[in-house]
Amino acid sequence: MAAKMGGVSEGDDVLARWSDGLLYLGNVKRVSVCACVCVQFEDNSEFWVLRKDIHSFSVGVEEVCCVCDAPPLKEPLINCLKCRHGYHPECHTPSIEPEADSNSWICRQCVFAVATKRGGAIKRGRFARLMQIMKLRLPYQLSSLDWDPQHLTNQQQCYCYCAGPGEWNLKMLQCGSCGQWFHEACTQCLTKPLLYGDRFYEFQCSVCASGPETIQRLPMSWVDLAHLVLYHLSLCCKRKYFDFDHEIMSFANENWDSLLLGSLSDTPRQDRCHNLLNALNSNKDRFVSGKEIKKKKCLFGLQVRAPPPLTSDSSPLITDPPINITQRRRSE
Template sequence: MGGVSEGDDVLARWSDGLLYLGNVKRVSAFKQCCLVRFEDNSEFWVLRKDIHSSALPLLSLRLCCLSCKHELNALPPPPITGYHPECHTPTIEPEADSDSWICRQCVFAVATKRGGALKRGRFARLMQFMKLRLPYQLSSLDWDPQHLTNQQQCYCYCAGPGEWNLKMLQCGSCGQWFHEACTQCLTKPLLYGDRFYQFQCSVCTKGPETIQRLPMTWVDLAHLVLYHLSLCCKRKYFDFDHEILSFTNENWDSLLLGALSDTPRQDRCHNLLNALNSHKDRFVSGKEIKKKKCLFGLQVRAPPPLTSDSSPLITDPPINITHRRRSE
């Protein structure tokens, strides 16, 4: 199955856009996926397209025939760069220095980071150049009606898997979803379900990404904090003072709240509590379920809607984040 066998140590690209070290336990040629055991002993099926051999050092040259779709006899062997020039995205220029050239896969492996990719340095510049073209045809992807997921599990510049509600940004021009880890425009890390950004990818801008924070209300803020906490803590109900308000105050500057950001600390409690109590369509309080009245949860565990959404809530989002073990 494409050069991967049981027992191989591999790098698997996960839905956050990052690569993780694992070991192949089983191979399914029919489903084109492998059961991979990661360093924390968790095991998950990963699509073959998102698995890369780690037998070579990270920045060593890769053999093109392991990844390209050409018949082996249709083209001459790849040059010293390890790729047929036309197989790499972007195409390798004839004058490229084979001693210093670095492939797309290695650039992304080094440059991607939690909270956003490198913004300065050689790898940042290389990544920006390679992000001008996607390594797949966007028009060939089969999307669901809400344009949240595609059957090919192919997203972002890296062509890796993804989950739209778990720290991804949607391009307002092409509609594709991009990992936080692969973007170079964020000033603060994303919260789970934070869609309050107007974002354009490098492919659409033909240059650096553009991003603008959208305005938020107190209801949006309460919803976003509850959604983020529900995924991080795997619980539905949270204490207002010790969890909801505490988290909001601790992350106040990172939330980029625009007009709300000047609210004095002593006024935040009243505004948040009023939002939670006055919007029964979104929130449920503990007193409604015969629990402590200081507890609050979401009526539907879904990210806060944007004003441009055609429906008030996306009612069937992917909510399981237990497939990887990264704590926030």
Template structure:
């Protein structure tokens, strides 16, 4: 990885899987992290493993770079290993492929970088078995996730592979047809490592309670509020994102509204405005946590995971 120093321009990988330009303000050698000031003047501690020096990029550092210096890698050290007969003038490293191909809503699906990314996703640049996970397999101590080995937070637009259990950023996956909602785990997903090829994904069924819970959780993170108007916010969002939510035949709006309101009033997961002496058309979550899967053996998780790169940061924004 090399050494970075104070005042150096770097690209730091955020918990959404994307790289952002910043400048190193402090270096903590003991904790192996750096205080990075990003372009919006926000400052956060970032693990050293998630920082890449812009000195390695032969382009202007004010833009996302396209190519790394080829001589920066031993053929056997790069993942995947470099063919000794490869054309050094056209070869592109893993880091640059991911910098270009990753996007909000899902990585590129077509073109040269998409094909290169798919090939590089067949091997992880770390040992999955070496990660130390919490009992619920939601976070690991190394803050190492996905194909990119970057940081992440399971409840912020990530998919968990049903085979290996690792979590993958929305931005690094190439199988999505619609952007993920925050806390949406209602997918059967298999990563490229486990399929030894393209990822597979299938929508899992949701109950009406789960649907209402997911919408409220997503809105609460996006809008930083607890209570939402049923007609103007909850139903409006549900109708606008129906395909992303259920991927099935759409019910009549009147029936959807009727069923949702009954679930919001009757389920223990929600609180209505009437209960707290507010407008009865307002609803919120009893506990701001993602909806649980039927396979979950644990109760709702109230505390959101906090990583060294994502402290006190808006859930819908990375550094700019």
């Protein structure tokens, strides 16, 4: 007999929310008593996923609420048009309005499944509007989360509007008002995709703004830019050292407009090289050059593989190791 937990059984096809805020198709291989599910994904990789981040498919119209597992109360359950999961109106976040059309209503999970995407959530159309409404309330109590001293991670692995897992240094924005971290994929305010470790934004979430998110680019120095490019390359390429001309400078030039560099953005192409190279050679506390380790002098790496610090950071460098950034093909 297949093991079962919270409506999920071995062999079930499920959607699992990953730390990038996106949902990926997988198959349940094992379930445990500690609220974890082992899921095999389409690339045959297997990972343990928290039950809260697993979304199963429904066959037909459900007769119990998928949130509290209770049957209908005074009124029938409202079933989602897409996934067919049933909800008590008060169990869904936000509560389902009495005038909601039971033949066209779509649940929060399905709205986020459709609206989220790499580079930032969709900004136009029905699902974009529904997402904005859903984002006015979090589906959990922010005050109940147990944070580390630097307010980077919480024990519950609960972040963003989607309540999914997250990695603060992997394309997430921190709200300046509530301190919570939000996935790039779930935000609708970005004009350009984030780089890994890019925290040079002043961001306010929809909950704190009581409406659309607000965002403003913070000023960056040449040292910040060099640090950010090296950190992004180190996570993408899984190497420590990079050639200045062919990798560091090439990446900066190719992504110059996307970096939103403010006052630096008007720097002529011929002057960028001098400024970046000077930043790398003049900040030994952040960067290591090849000649210091008996390698080619045109190679540079980070002293500590950590995102560039903000001036508001209490500690100059956060030395937690980078987390797995395995990329998977998103299920359609």
